Amino acid sequence: MMDPVYLDNAATTPLDRRVLESMLPHLGGARGNPSSLHSFGNDAREAIDGARASVAALIGASPEEIVFTSGGTESDALAVLGMARSAPLEKRHVVVSRVEHAAVREDAGHLKEEGFEVSWIGVDADGVVDLDEFTAALRPDTALAAAIWANNEVGTVEPVRELAEACAESEVPFHSDAVQAAGRVRIDVSETPVSTIALSGHKLYGPQGVGALYVRGGVSPEPTVFGGGQEKGLRSGTQNVAGIVGLGVAARLAREELDRRVAHERALRDRILAGIETIPDVQLNGHSERRLSNNVHLTVAGVEAESLVLFLDSLGYAVGSGSACSSGGHKASPVLLAMGRSDREAFSVVRITVGKDNTAEEVDGFLEAFSTAVARLRELSPLYAG
Amino acid sequence: MTDRYTPQVVDHLVRPRNAGEIPDPSGRGESGDAACGDIACFTVGISDNFLEEIRYKVYGCAACIAAGSALTELASGKHLIEAARISKVDIESALGGPLPAGKEHALTLVLDAMHKAFEDHWNRTAGEMLLEGGARPATGGKSVVAAMSGGVDSAVTALLLKEEGYEVVAVTFRLHDGERGSRSCCSPDTVLFARDTAHRMGLPHFTLNLKELFDRRVMQDFVGSYEAGRTPNPCVACNAHVKFHAAAFLADELGYHHVATGHYARVEEGPALARPVDESKDQTYVLWPVPRELLSRTIFPLGDYRKTEVRAIAEERGLAVAYTPESQDICFIPDGNYRGFVRKKVTAEPGDVVDREGQVLGRHAGVVDFTVGQRRGIGVSAPAPLYVTEVRPNSGQVVVGRKRDLEVREVAVKDLNWFLEPGEASSIQVRYNGGPVACTVEEGNEGELVAHLDEPVVGVAPGQSAVFYTEDGERVVGGGVVARRGS
Numbered sequence: 001m002m003d004p005v006y007l008d009n010a011a012t013t014p015l016d017r018r019v020l021e022s023m024l025p026h027l028g029g030a031r032g033n034p035s036s037l038h039s040f041g042n043d044a045r046e047a048i049d050g051a052r053a054s055v056a057a058l059i060g061a062s063p064e065e066i067v068f069t070s071g072g073t074e075s076d077a078l079a080v081l082g083m084a085r086s087a088p089l090e091k092r093h094v095v096v097s098r099v100e101h102a103a104v105r106e107d108a109g110h111l112k113e114e115g116f117e118v119s120w121i122g123v124d125a126d127g128v129v130d131l132d133e134f135t136a137a138l139r140p141d142t143a144l145a146a147a148i149w150a151n152n153e154v155g156t157v158e159p160v161r162e163l164a165e166a167c168a169e170s171e172v173p174f175h176s177d178a179v180q181a182a183g184r185v186r187i188d189v190s191e192t193p194v195s196t197i198a199l200s201g202h203k204l205y206g207p208q209g210v211g212a213l214y215v216r217g218g219v220s221p222e223p224t225v226f227g228g229g230q231e232k233g234l235r236s237g238t239q240n241v242a243g244i245v246g247l248g249v250a251a252r253l254a255r256e257e258l259d260r261r262v263a264h265e266r267a268l269r270d271r272i273l274a275g276i277e278t279i280p281d282v283q284l285n286g287h288s289e290r291r292l293s294n295n296v297h298l299t300v301a302g303v304e305a306e307s308l309v310l311f312l313d314s315l316g317y318a319v320g321s322g323s324a325c326s327s328g329g330h331k332a333s334p335v336l337l338a339m340g341r342s343d344r345e346a347f348s349v350v351r352i353t354v355g356k357d358n359t360a361e362e363v364d365g366f367l368e369a370f371s372t373a374v375a376r377l378r379e380l381s382p383l384y385a386g
Numbered sequence: 387m388t389d390r391y392t393p394q395v396v397d398h399l400v401r402p403r404n405a406g407e408i409p410d411p412s413g414r415g416e417s418g419d420a421a422c423g424d425i426a427c428f429t430v431g432i433s434d435n436f437l438e439e440i441r442y443k444v445y446g447c448a449a450c451i452a453a454g455s456a457l458t459e460l461a462s463g464k465h466l467i468e469a470a471r472i473s474k475v476d477i478e479s480a481l482g483g484p485l486p487a488g489k490e491h492a493l494t495l496v497l498d499a500m501h502k503a504f505e506d507h508w509n510r511t512a513g514e515m516l517l518e519g520g521a522r523p524a525t526g527g528k529s530v531v532a533a534m535s536g537g538v539d540s541a542v543t544a545l546l547l548k549e550e551g552y553e554v555v556a557v558t559f560r561l562h563d564g565e566r567g568s569r570s571c572c573s574p575d576t577v578l579f580a581r582d583t584a585h586r587m588g589l590p591h592f593t594l595n596l597k598e599l600f601d602r603r604v605m606q607d608f609v610g611s612y613e614a615g616r617t618p619n620p621c622v623a624c625n626a627h628v629k630f631h632a633a634a635f636l637a638d639e640l641g642y643h644h645v646a647t648g649h650y651a652r653v654e655e656g657p658a659l660a661r662p663v664d665e666s667k668d669q670t671y672v673l674w675p676v677p678r679e680l681l682s683r684t685i686f687p688l689g690d691y692r693k694t695e696v697r698a699i700a701e702e703r704g705l706a707v708a709y710t711p712e713s714q715d716i717c718f719i720p721d722g723n724y725r726g727f728v729r730k731k732v733t734a735e736p737g738d739v740v741d742r743e744g745q746v747l748g749r750h751a752g753v754v755d756f757t758v759g760q761r762r763g764i765g766v767s768a769p770a771p772l773y774v775t776e777v778r779p780n781s782g783q784v785v786v787g788r789k790r791d792l793e794v795r796e797v798a799v800k801d802l803n804w805f806l807e808p809g810e811a812s813s814i815q816v817r818y819n820g821g822p823v824a825c826t827v828e829e830g831n832e833g834e835l836v837a838h839l840d841e842p843v844v845g846v847a848p849g850q851s852a853v854f855y856t857e858d859g860e861r862v863v864g865g866g867v868v869a870r871r872g873s
Contacts, residue, residue: 015414304423306447307399310391314400330423347423380451382416382427382443 026242047063051248082221085141088321096336149181155295183254206250209369210243302384392482398452399722415502449492473585479592539648616849626675652689674865737782758847804864
């Protein structure tokens with residue numbers, strides 16, 4: 001049987017061989033703590049600083065504006081919780097889009113419990129945040145606003161620059177989760193006046209368990225972890241040196257290879273979109289143009305997400321589901337509901353995300369498997385009269 | 387418990403057995419709804435009680451698809467009784483072990499859909515017969531269809547019969563739409579609970595849909611009685627026309643001899659209906675209308691036990707039902723608000739509250755709000771408490787009086803059902819919780835029986851049951867409905 005084909009790069013990417021090699025020296029034998037004064041410590045610190053510069057370069061930032069964390073979720077928490085809590089006491093309002101990653105969404109929910117008022121900003125049917133509604137929601141007492149750079153489910157790229165400019169005009173700190181966007185969309189903090197950006201290693205062909213937060217000079221979120229004062233006091237705890245080194249190399253490669261990767265992904269993505277046109281009652285979710293180069297998100301009428309994912313898995317293709325079924329029944333994705341989809345439509349989705357290492361042959365094989373799986377599950381479905 | 391599906395689940399997902407729909411099925415069942423997300427649909431082809439063909443469709447997660455497929459494989463070709471015995475554990479075994487945490491509902495979903503297909507089959511088979519509450523004579527041997535409501539009494543009933551060596555089939559009746567959670571596969575449901583209980587005892591379980599019959603014979607009668615100024619007894623109406631007939635229907639279809647319920651009563655030779663060991667739970671008063679030919683094939687295992695013993699048995703055998711609360715109210719009015727229920731079904735006309743002499747004492751909002759013996763809600767102030775002594779629906783009058791005005795020494799009884807010779811009647815009971823009063827009986831007009839009571843009783847209302855007992859007070863001679871009463 002052939003090796004399984006991985007088409008779930010929005011969930012995590014394969015570790016690039018070059019990244020792995022850069023990490024290996026830090027995973028075996030003698031090593032230093034970056035906070036130590038001796039030569040071991042100096043070596044570790046220099047490795048981290050090199051990575052810091054590479055990550056900064058990916059988004060046009062200065063190295064001192066990069067804080068290393070354990071990943072995207074922690075970066076989001078440091079930004080959203082940290083900036084809201086560090087705001088003057090009279091600012092008890094936050095503005096958040098309805099299409100955030102769960103990390104930001106749950107952070108905002110947590111702030112609500114702390115007494116903040118939350119304005120949830122709607123999107124259109126393609127998942128694009130309503131700029132007017134967003135702008136109108138900004139108030140003198142707004143402590144923070146947040147909008148995802150590119151949505152992790154449906155792949156829509158948001159008008160982040162306009163949103164950030166609106167915030168800058170109102171002097172409201174603005175956070176954007178760029179975990180999916182980084183390496184696919186050019187990000188330049190000198191053009192886009194964001195306060196903070198969350199990044200993750202393992203969506204960039206880097207290691208899992210490491211991420212970064214860009215914190216613009218002058219912005220000082222309240223830490224969520226306290227201790228030895230590492231990362232300028234914003235993230236205490238001995239750094240994950242190997243992981244950070246890996247993230248640094250991954251960020252450098254992402255910057256160097258961005259155009260090539262995007263062109264490759266887009267070709268594969270469009271090959272999938274062309275291929276599924278022959279299958280009836282399949283609908284693309286998310287914006288057709290303002291869209292991540294690697295993302296295909298589909299509603300497949302009459303087919304439940306989990307069964308489709310597992311059927312494809314059995315045929316050797318790994319894709320993502322947008323819905324989780326549990327004892328209480330399905331939980332529809334808040335993102336799809338915000339886009340005006342029904343519960344039933346939100347239960348019938350699948351996310352295919354290609355990566356730099358996928359090939360046209362793999363995509364063709366996938367299309368065949370997808371066509372088979374959909375047809376078989378529809379035969380079984382009481383909700384599909386084909 | 388693991389979070390990964392077994393290879394068997396994946397196999398059933400990719401190669402579902404018996405997928406599809408039978409074009410002209412013996413029965414069709416669907417479970418699940420939009421809120422849950424998952425939907426299962428089963429069609430069955432049944433011949434001579436054998437499941438000759440079974441097909442299914444599912445919209446749902448892999449667990450649902452695989453569970454449905456495995457269930458069809460387990461059930462296909464089986465006798466209905468064996469198919470109805472297949473439990474969630476059986477399906478899990480066929481799937482190579484427990485499903486991942488949170489996926490157990492898949493088992494409930496597909497079992498429920500198959501059972502609804504069986505239910506549909508029975509209803510198609512029964513046709514008008516089940517609707518009319520007809521019954522056929524008994525056949526078979528040491529076998530019994532036991533009614534199972536989901537409560538402790540009926541569960542222990544089935545258990546005791548099984549332990550006595552009977553072939554037991556459990557049946558749960560769908561009687562009305564007021565049942566807890568009856569609209570969703572994901573919420574607690576009395577039918578699902580009863581099925582689980584039966585399956586844990588290793589018993590086959592069936593459901594019968596009696597909603598139309600129950601509505602016609604019990605609920606409409608309940609409302610109509612209030613309109614006509616009579617006091618209804620829905621449990622009596624159900625025993626007279628619904629429960630025993632339906633159980634007997636299923637027994638006949640399966641070639642089973644007996645029927646059983648969790649009533650506290652005993653059946654003696656004759657047949658005669660006798661009081662149970664636990665006098666505090668005596669239900670003979672509501673069982674008088676069970677037809678003789680049905681009583682002769684009925685078993686009441688709990689008649690030999692005290693309620694405390696029944697609970698102890700349930701606890702000892704680990705039945706989850708051991709801790710279910712005692713049901714007190716009328717089953718289709720769980721909140722106990724009878725007036726509210728009746729008011730929703732009929733329009734009430736205001737009328738006069740009068741005394742025995744016809745003098746108007748006040749106004750009321752509708753005769754349906756009153757029954758004989760009622761003290762509350764009369765809305766007329768008086769030096770001594772006033773009671774409703776009569777309801778006159780034709781003139782819209784509610785007659786009130788003193789407590790002594792409620793005293794009755796003569797009761798005319800109609801719609802009689804006899805187990806023993808009417809001459810054996812030597813006492814009469816006119817209320818569920820009232821004891822028997824010595825009486826002599828004589829034949830009245832139009833098939834009625836008139837009972838002369840040795841001492842007065844209060845709170846006798848037309849529509850209530852009057853049940854006659856033997857001289858020792860132990861056995862029911864027969865019973866009927868109070869037509870009129872005199873002082």
